[in-house]
Amino acid sequence: MxxxxxxxxxxxxxxxxxxxxxxxxxxxxxxxxxxxxxxxxxxxxxxxxxxxxxNATPEENILRNLAKVTLEHDWRGSDSSQMNSLEPEMLSGHVEGMFLRQIVALSNCKNILEIGLFSGYSALAMAQALPKEGRLVACEIDAHAAKFARSQFAKSDHGSKIEVIVGDASETLKTLRQDKHVFDLVFLDADKVGYKGYFEFLLENNMVKQGGIFLVDNTLLQGEPYLNEEHRSQGGEAIRLFNEYLSREPRIEQVLIPIRDGVTLARLIA
Ligand SMILES: C[S@@+](CC[C@H](N)C(=O)[O-])C[C@H]1O[C@@H](n2cnc3c(N)ncnc32)[C@H](O)[C@@H]1O
Missing domain, CATH: 1.20.5 (Single alpha-helices involved in coiled-coils or other helix-helix interfaces)
Known part of the structure; x- marks a missing residue:
């Protein structure tokens, strides 16, 4: 492996x-x-x-297998245009997946938006906690990753709750707005430079219900946002600015939790 x-x-x-x-x-x-x-x-x-x-509830076989095949897969071996930027380390994994699943279960949410699907681990972990009629819309720019994830969802009873939309999330969000989608929970885990734009778009277009939840991954980005500037990549700077924006946004209440690479748990309060 x-x-x-x-x-x-x-x-x-x-x-x-x-x-x-x-x-x-x-x-x-x-x-x-x-x-x-x-x-x-x-x-x-x-x-x-x-x-x-x-000390987390053991990982279910379906997710353990999804993680295994993701780690074994050669993500650089395809001719898909986005493939070079994909790597197995993108997988969120058991502890974070279990954390997401707990939030979904505790909040009784029914409509989830995920931005950044990759091989489908976090989407399936959250879908498992959705009720039967619950739906998760997942945005993914890479067609190969989307195909890979769909093939994994087909093996699960919860896979039918997930709809995968292939394309740039900024375009997909416009279509979802047109279709008047309103989400109870949003999991943001795509390109770091896009975070602020996605977040603002969702707020400005009332696409998240009052009291709705945002979970934002990689908000510690390998420590880059709090290290000196010379240790900061473009993604690290984007996350630093996103974190700063969030802490000043009066409609949002949030806490940054140091699980894995940092997950911000936020709520729309006004
Ligand atoms: C960190 S991975 C997601 C990991 C996944 N949520 C998980 O927990 O296993 C980020 C994903 O976002 C996708 N992505 C990057 N930019 C995107 C964009 N502009 N629109 C949609 N998806 C994008 C990448 O192709 C990649 O699959």
Whole structure:
């Protein structure tokens, strides 16, 4: 199976500490106490994620299999136009999927919009908590990813609740507005530079009900928004600006939760 790159602040901390420990192991100038301190810190970082997985309700077979085939798939091997930017690390996975599913169940929502489907893990995790008549509309720009996800949904009893729309989300949102769609919950997980535009469009066009929920992924973006500017990519800067915008938006109440790469849980309050 593919070895995943560290893509969250925690996994980057853990990986950096591992490298630092290997590099100081043979150096006598570092005293034993400092080495021990680093070792314990590394353990704290590396063991947290497995502990979170261990303490969540076990992943269902269908989702475990979806994750497995996503990680095994060669996302660079297709001729689809968007494929080069896709990578297995995009998959949200068990802990985040379970978190999303809990929010869907707790909020009794029936209409979900997902922007950024990829191989379908988060969509299926949320669809599992929807009632029978519930619907999830998923926007995906990459036709190959959409086909992959649809083939996975076909294996699940909950797959029929999901409608996949292929195209640029900014265009799909206009069609959904025309069709007068109003959502109870929105999961935003596509191109980071597009976040603010999608969010504003949904607010300005009343496409989310009063009290509706927003879940926004990667709002910690590998720590880039709070690191110095020289460590910030275009995506990191976009997330920093998005987080700033959200904290100043009076219609929204929100909290940034450090699950995985950061998930913001927000509510439309006015
Ligand atoms: C991080 S992945 C989504 C992961 C998925 N939600 C999950 O949890 O497994 C981001 C996805 O957004 C898609 N995407 C990027 N830009 C987009 C756009 N402008 N419109 C629609 N989808 C887009 C990418 O092709 C990719 O599949």
């Amino acid at each position: 593919t070895k995943l790159k560290p893509v969250t602040p925690l996994s980057i901390i853990a990986s950096n500490l591992e490298k630092a420990l290997i590099s100081i192991e043979s150096k006598d100038l570092i005293d034993a106490e400092t080495k021990e301190l680093l070792k314990t810190t590394k353990e704290l970082a590396t063991r947290l994620e497995p502990y979170l997985i261990e």
